[in-house]
Amino acid sequence: MDLERYSKITNKNKREIVLLKGFPCKWGRCTFCDYIEDNDTHEEEMIKLNNEILKNVTGEFKQLEVINSGSCFELPEATLKEIKEVIQNKAIDTLYFESHWIYKNRLNEIRDFFSPTTVIFKTGIETFDDNFRNNILKKGIKLKTPYEAGDIFDSVCLMFGIEGQTKESIAYDIDCALKSFKRICINIYVENSTKFKRDEELIKWFKENYSYLEENPSVEILWNNTDFGVGGELNE
Template identity: 55%
Template sequence: MDRYSKITNKNQREIVLLKAYPCVWGKCRFCDYIDDNSRDKEGMLALNREVLSHVTGEFGVLEVINSGSCFELPEETLEDIRNIVREKNIQKLFFEAHWIYRKRLDEMREFFGIQIVYKTGAETFDYDFREHYLNKHADFQDAEELSRYFDSPCLMVGIKGQTKEMIRNDIALLKRYFKLGTINVFTNNTTDVKRDEDLVKWFLEEFQYLEEDPSIEVLYENTDFGVGD
């Protein structure tokens, strides 16, 4: 399991994958990442400190991810991150949080005292598909509402049941309401959600131009940021 990497193309930054307590929701139909969660506090703290020891601060930007939300990281790990931020003169943090935490986002801003870019797993702006099929438990009504809280949504494409029109609409809304975004091409995992190969092929051809868009990062594999397994 790789837990430290550098992103050197778009939005250059260091990235770490840390361990945290179980995801507050943990019932998304498509997600088996939560297998990386833990309740072994001492084990988490030791692992997270080792991973954080690789951070150099060379870009002045650090992204911290875990299999859930940043609010599920141990308090001691958050203190370790804050120490790294100060020691390495990091000016910007990327965190991820579930919609459930939307009213608490300023807590992290106050704790760290620097700019925080909040990502969130929107998956799609199609309410019915997101809530009734993916079971995301993120009941925002539209992209505008999500943009009131979060800076950078993560979308998924290539799932059986999605349509070309849904994907076109999702990307149009992403560009309209957000300065940054991530698009994940779905990869089959241990869940019953399945990849639509024809839809993926269409997406890769139709939206090839996103490779040149500095505001959108497209992940063709789960490990394209250099972390994970």
């Protein structure tokens, strides 16, 4: 697959970002997701590719985000060790990782492994509308309260603009996210190979009413899923 795997995020929270390869997403059931097609099972090849990508990291912003179409727990152990080496060699002080809710009790394993580097854990809640999240998107995240996840993870990823979402649910999502998370990443849905369609009207409404969030240093909005400079079409 011809994907961009290294980039620099330079507009806010400046950091380098790498898209590495990992083993299959352990959850793997989210109905809107086709990027798990980038998952792999050939460990040696993954380690080699990840090594090549990590060679790009300069440490110029002291911050590095590592994503892998799954959770960081699905990266090969050798790759985790290489990330640690890069961090030490390039004096990186903050590392961003993603993890699904199923690993919520294991985050300290990663924090301990990379200590004293600060690890910012992102998780894709997508929406605080329980029905849409679990019955439509099949995220498998049952929250006792909308604020529970903010006590465990540092940053939340929300997904807006899928047909079936509403203005009310988006307003509620933003309210919950601002109240419970230090950081928010809003992904505007881009159609992929799954059945889900974009709701252009809803996206237009969001843009008109919530673009001001871009002024908030803790909120990032990806109008296109390649806005961080990594990823792209999953063409074989």
